Amino acid sequence: MNIALVTGSAGLIGSESVTFFSNKFDLVIGIDNNLRQYFFGKDGNTEWNRSRIQESFSNYKHYSADIRETAELEPIFKEYGADIKVIVHAAAQPSHDWAAKEPFTDFSVNATGTLNLLEMTRLHAPQAVFIFTSTNKVYGDNPNYLPLIEQETRWEIDNNHPYFKNGIDEQHSIDHTKHSVFGASKVAADIMVQEYGRYFGLKTGIFRGGCLTGPNHSGAQLHGFLAYLMKCAITGIHYTIFGYKGKQVRDNIHSHDLVNMFWHFYQNPRSGEVYNAGGGRYANCSMLEAIALCEKITGNKVNFSYSETNRIGDHIWYISDLTKFKSHYPGWDWEYGLEETLVQIHDGIASRLTESHK
Template identity: 55%
Template sequence: MKKILVTGSSGLIGSEVCVFFAKQGFAVHGLDNNQRAVFFGEAGDTRWNQQRLQTALPEFAHHELDIRDRAGVQELLKTLRPDVIVHTAAQPSHDRAAQIPFDDFDTNAGGTLNLLEAVRQHCPESPFIHMSTNKVYGDAPNNIALKELDTRWEYDDSTYENGIAESFTIDQSKHSLFGASKVAADVMVQEYGRYFGIPTCCLRGGCLTGPNHSGVELHGFLSYLVKCNLEEREYTVFGYKGKQVRDNIHSLDVARFMWAFYQNPRIGEVYNLGGGKQNSCSILEAFKRIESLGGKPMKYKYVDKNREGDHICYYSDLSKMRSHYPDWDITKSLDDIFSEILISWRERQG
């Protein structure tokens, strides 16, 4: 039986990948130590998701390990020698990174290097799929000419009609410390591919979302927004008139692309993996959607200061992904995403 190692297996993307590859007949090994609870407190706890996987997947093995533990990572890869590695473990918040810079860099950059070197030594033929982020572009997308519409900002430059492509600059911009640590990891993943010939890819995610997200204010925008509406809690909008735009991609479509890459891997590739223009929405538009779906008005306050390095408008150009993997495309619409997140929060809260 083929084996997959998924780091961050109790998180949104990691857990989705575990379930997806299990359905393809893989023995699933999940690496997680619930570090989100350390980063974000009780609201970020993902033990419930670990327990869900252990109950639902008979071929699931949990490994309680921190990716910063270099010796532990080496020993696991030496023993396991998986057929594919999906790396989703990270400190995921650019706000939180400024408060814990060493933890952020040691996790995102150092942890990724630990995994890459272990792969090089013990299973260099196995595809290494890295969950990167669109924050590697820093705030450079804010330099694109924009036009203000009633409910959103939109690109006012035909070059970006379909969104941000992988050729977009990562230089001369403010990234946040989180963005910088993810750039380091992203470039290292590419380098291990090109320098050592290991099949690797970086998936520069937009807003990754879905029903199994433990959304908190500092990470998990859409999940947290829906939770606030359901609990009639006040949501804080940070700047840009609430018209800032994000593209949202369901975790299942992320897992499907990882499966496509595993089946036909490439060396040192980079893909902008988001929902694209079709799944983009502003915060104001998200409020309207959840109010219509959940039947409750959105409570929110506005702070006239944007988050450092935050994007005004960002959605991914999916052209390269569709060109390299024509059998893959978005299958979950924005309506699907909102409905599933709402149902999931209702079930978790009883």
């Protein structure tokens, strides 16, 4: 039997992985205990998504295990380990601001949880390909010290800089920088996944995501900005822009395109390899530009205000350079542009809101 195991399986990337792998593996095992609801309240509740994938895929099996507890993980790995071909580790505490409130919880989920999964893999499924969803926050606020220029609707890097053409590459330093508590816990996990590849020889891939987005995101104020912004545009909920004049830039990658990167890596894996993963120059926007797109798609004015206080460690400008991944896996490319992705997000949110009011 060929098995794919996915953590955070009811979240955005986890559920996309379940969908993608459901017709490629005999069984897809999901691990998710809906901790996102604890982090973000009702907006973060992923039960609707768990129910959706359970109803949609007959070869999906769900476990509400806590990745912080090896006692809950080990029975799963002992039962299925020999047949597990790929592990997508997408479970995480993903918010800067939330991490500062509960550093122990943040670190236990992001760092200790990742170590637990790596060790379970080493002991019970050493031939499996281990894919880790890291973050561009491992670079801390180093990108903020690049030569940035203020334009009408966005910050942009000086066009003479090497990063102008394609964005920030994997050689950008992760040292001597302010990461935020969240960024630091993800650095610990990121380095450990590399080490299990380089030291123990496991087939591990680290994907440092920009903004990951898509129609199945349970967007909340503290995480998932495009999904939450679109929800605000649809419902009239107030939205707050934090700092940088609303001109901060992010690249955005559709969850399908990211999981397709995972699939390409799985078919020809490496050990301890690191890739930046985002929308690159193909799909990026500033906060002001995102608001304009949401207003265009919904026909509504977004109810927003501006706060001069930026989030600690937040990026002013970040665009991922995917040159390295594309050179290793030339068959991969983006399928979804920014506006197309936002339309999908709009339709998904509108559909769920309609269902909730029935």
